Amino acid sequence: MSLGLEDPYARTDTVVTEQRPPGSRTAQWRRYLGVPALLALVCVGVVVFVAFADLDDVERRLLTFDGLRTATLVHLELVGLSTLLVIVLAVPLGILVSRPWARRLTPVVVGLGNIAQSVPSLGVIVLFAILFAPGFGGAVVALVVYAFLPILRNTIVGLQQIDPFVVESARGMGMSSNRVLREIELPLAVPVILAGVRTAAVIGVGTATIGALTNAGGLGSVVYGGIVQSRTPVIVVASILTAVLALLVDHVLGVAENVLRPRGL
Amino acid sequence: MPAMIELEQLTKHYPGRSAPAVDSLDLTIAEGEIVILVGPSGCGKTTTLKMINRIIEPSSGIIRLQGEDVTRANPDHLRRRIGYVIQQVGLFPHQTIGRNITTVPRLLGWSQQRIDDRLDELMHLVGMDPGTYRDRYPKELSGGQRQRVGVARALAADPPVMLMDEPFGALDPISRERLQNEFLRLQEEIRKTIVFVTHDIDEAITMGDRIAILREGSTVAQYDTPETVLAAPADDFVREFIGSGAALKRLGLARVRDVELGQWPTSPIGSGREAALRALASSEHGSVLLLDDRRRPLRWVRADELEQPGSLERLGVEVRGTVEPTTTLAHALDAMVGSRVGAVVVVDGSGALLGTVDMRVIMAAVDTMRTDAHEQDREEVPSR
Numbered sequence: 001m002s003l004g005l006e007d008p009y010a011r012t013d014t015v016v017t018e019q020r021p022p023g024s025r026t027a028q029w030r031r032y033l034g035v036p037a038l039l040a041l042v043c044v045g046v047v048v049f050v051a052f053a054d055l056d057d058v059e060r061r062l063l064t065f066d067g068l069r070t071a072t073l074v075h076l077e078l079v080g081l082s083t084l085l086v087i088v089l090a091v092p093l094g095i096l097v098s099r100p101w102a103r104r105l106t107p108v109v110v111g112l113g114n115i116a117q118s119v120p121s122l123g124v125i126v127l128f129a130i131l132f133a134p135g136f137g138g139a140v141v142a143l144v145v146y147a148f149l150p151i152l153r154n155t156i157v158g159l160q161q162i163d164p165f166v167v168e169s170a171r172g173m174g175m176s177s178n179r180v181l182r183e184i185e186l187p188l189a190v191p192v193i194l195a196g197v198r199t200a201a202v203i204g205v206g207t208a209t210i211g212a213l214t215n216a217g218g219l220g221s222v223v224y225g226g227i228v229q230s231r232t233p234v235i236v237v238a239s240i241l242t243a244v245l246a247l248l249v250d251h252v253l254g255v256a257e258n259v260l261r262p263r264g265l
Numbered sequence: 266m267p268a269m270i271e272l273e274q275l276t277k278h279y280p281g282r283s284a285p286a287v288d289s290l291d292l293t294i295a296e297g298e299i300v301i302l303v304g305p306s307g308c309g310k311t312t313t314l315k316m317i318n319r320i321i322e323p324s325s326g327i328i329r330l331q332g333e334d335v336t337r338a339n340p341d342h343l344r345r346r347i348g349y350v351i352q353q354v355g356l357f358p359h360q361t362i363g364r365n366i367t368t369v370p371r372l373l374g375w376s377q378q379r380i381d382d383r384l385d386e387l388m389h390l391v392g393m394d395p396g397t398y399r400d401r402y403p404k405e406l407s408g409g410q411r412q413r414v415g416v417a418r419a420l421a422a423d424p425p426v427m428l429m430d431e432p433f434g435a436l437d438p439i440s441r442e443r444l445q446n447e448f449l450r451l452q453e454e455i456r457k458t459i460v461f462v463t464h465d466i467d468e469a470i471t472m473g474d475r476i477a478i479l480r481e482g483s484t485v486a487q488y489d490t491p492e493t494v495l496a497a498p499a500d501d502f503v504r505e506f507i508g509s510g511a512a513l514k515r516l517g518l519a520r521v522r523d524v525e526l527g528q529w530p531t532s533p534i535g536s537g538r539e540a541a542l543r544a545l546a547s548s549e550h551g552s553v554l555l556l557d558d559r560r561r562p563l564r565w566v567r568a569d570e571l572e573q574p575g576s577l578e579r580l581g582v583e584v585r586g587t588v589e590p591t592t593t594l595a596h597a598l599d600a601m602v603g604s605r606v607g608a609v610v611v612v613d614g615s616g617a618l619l620g621t622v623d624m625r626v627i628m629a630a631v632d633t634m635r636t637d638a639h640e641q642d643r644e645e646v647p648s649r
């Protein structure tokens with residue numbers, strides 16, 4: 001197990017050394033690992049609190065380690081799955097409507113997306129719980145609808161902000177339009193698309209708490225339980241965990257943006 | 266020279282515009298020449314150029330490349346045979362200089378070895394050290410360096426034709442002039458057929474073997490060598506477009522070797538004062554040019570200065586700012602105006618005297634150019 005972990009690490013290390021000066025690399029790792037360390041510390045605090053604080057029976061029932069872990073994982077699954085689905089759906093759609101022959105469609109698609117997002121998230125989740133079964137599935141569909149626009153819009157913007165002369169010179173040298181898309185346009189749009197994914201995922205962590213209302217599980221259910229039973233410690237603990245999750249998602253996707261941004265930009 | 270590019274009745278109507286941007290243009294571009302499309306902004310130069318590699322599809326008309334009708338050929342394949350350089354350069358910001366330059370060879374599926382060799386060759390060709398710049402990114406380069414890369418990239422697969430749309434238009438005047446000169450030197454080597462768009466008549470005159478002066482709708486007002494265009498403008502539009510200073514611009518095209526040099530009285534510095542006075546007496550000039558034993562000019566000396574005591578080496582003024590046969594008459598004129606005696610000395614490669622350029626030489630040259638151009642104009646009935 002430990003051997004299996006060491007090998008890939010050693011390999012990434014040498015690759016990175018070749019590309020970046022050593023000093024900045026250490027600084028970068030410190031920046032990459034600082035936030036998670038801080039968040040881990042907060043989690044330890046929460047665990048200590050749950051284990052040793054003076055809690056009554058109701059609070060004990062709502063705040064078990066197993067329960068919290070499951071709620072956190074389900075929450076993460078809700079956000080992760082919906083975000084992945086949106087990427088798979090919205091990025092290709094964004095590419096499609098930014099093709100020269102479909103330029104006229106762009107405002108229509110963005111308009112539809114705007115309408116979808118102007119509906120309050122609570123309404124969307126309840127609506128989809130009614131349309132599809134309540135629970136995990138309905139919440140995922142609702143979150144997909146909700147995260148669709150930021151990613152779609154960023155894909156379109158990411159492609160449109162590319163210097164048109166870069167594309168013109170690529171076409172002028174005889175690159176086919178597919179090749180220009182693959183080798184020029186998409187790499188140059190990646191930072192903007194990823195920024196959209198990051199925004200959508202972070203908002204998703206917050207929105208997913210509403211899933212509690214339709215029995216989707218997640219940290220929202222714990223908060224909801226605390227509200228129903230009027231137990232402030234329960235609400236606070238679940239809220240802190242939600243915030244930690246949001247910050248973690250934001251940080252991880254921020255690192256991903258850095259790593260995946262093409263060099264030279 | 267055989268025709269490399271032939272445009273026949275080439276026309277472009279942009280949708281929603283009443284007048285065509287390019288209106289039935291006929292133009293033949295000979296192999297190995299730099300042809301400049303020049304004209305006021307909006308006259309259709311860019312549209313014309315982009316129809317040649319079909320970045321813009323013509324509404325009607327025919328484009329022939331090396332005799333072959335390419336009006337409906339596969340545009341991607343066509344473009345790999347045509348180098349394309351634009352003012353904004355359009356380098357790929359996320360790719361290294363090396364990768365940028367080798368775009369077309371990679372499209373054509375060259376072997377890695379051939380690509381690497383070609384990359385080195387191209388970078389040397391445009392004066393950039395491969396070791397230093399190959400792995401850099403475009404944003405790390407200056408504007409001039411980027412356009413060098415743009416030119417190298419366009420030349421990568423050795424296309425017979427290059428299309429250039431105001432390639433040096435975004436550069437500061439100093440870099441622009443340097444790149445223009447480098448490019449002309451490069452062209453001596455590579456002998457491409459080049460269609461070059463500019464709105465700057467001076468650039469057109471410097472760069473062009475032939476200039477097409479265009480007016481609204483890409484209509485050819487005159488298509489001729491820079492010398493003829495300057496000496497015999499076809500009409501008022503051309504005259505106005507050339508602007509003032511046409512005679513001066515012509516002097517920028519003629520070289521010192523093309524004119525008959527003036528002869529100034531000379532005397533070897535070793536022969537002494539008497540010889541110098543004798544040389545002066547037998548000419549109408551007011552000063553004599555003292556030479557060393559290898560006929561290299563040393564000093565200008567006036568008659569009254571020869572009357573003064575002291576060694577000849579210290580009389581008069583030192584000869585400075587000599588020119589060579591390859592210097593343009595414009596530069597010679599500049600040096601002449603700045604000299605005390607109103608003449609500039611022409612020397613050969615070893616520094617020995619060939620003659621002088623003074624006002625009479627310049628005026629005679631201007632006269633000859635004018636007559637030449639008019640005669641040529643009468644002989645050639647323009648076919649357009």
Ligand SMILES: Nc1ncnc2c1ncn2[C@@H]1O[C@H](COP(=O)(O)OP(=O)(O)O)[C@@H](O)[C@H]1O
Nearest residue numbers: 279280282286305306307308309310311312313
């Ligand atoms: N894509 C376009 N759509 C409509 N009109 C255009 C377009 N491109 C150029 N034009 C018009 O065509 C004319 C010629 O433009 P252009 O070829 O760019 O001129 P130039 O390069 O000589 O400045 C101008 O009047 C310009 O406004």
Ligand SMILES: [Mg+2]
Nearest residue numbers: 307310311312
């Ligand atoms: Mg133009």
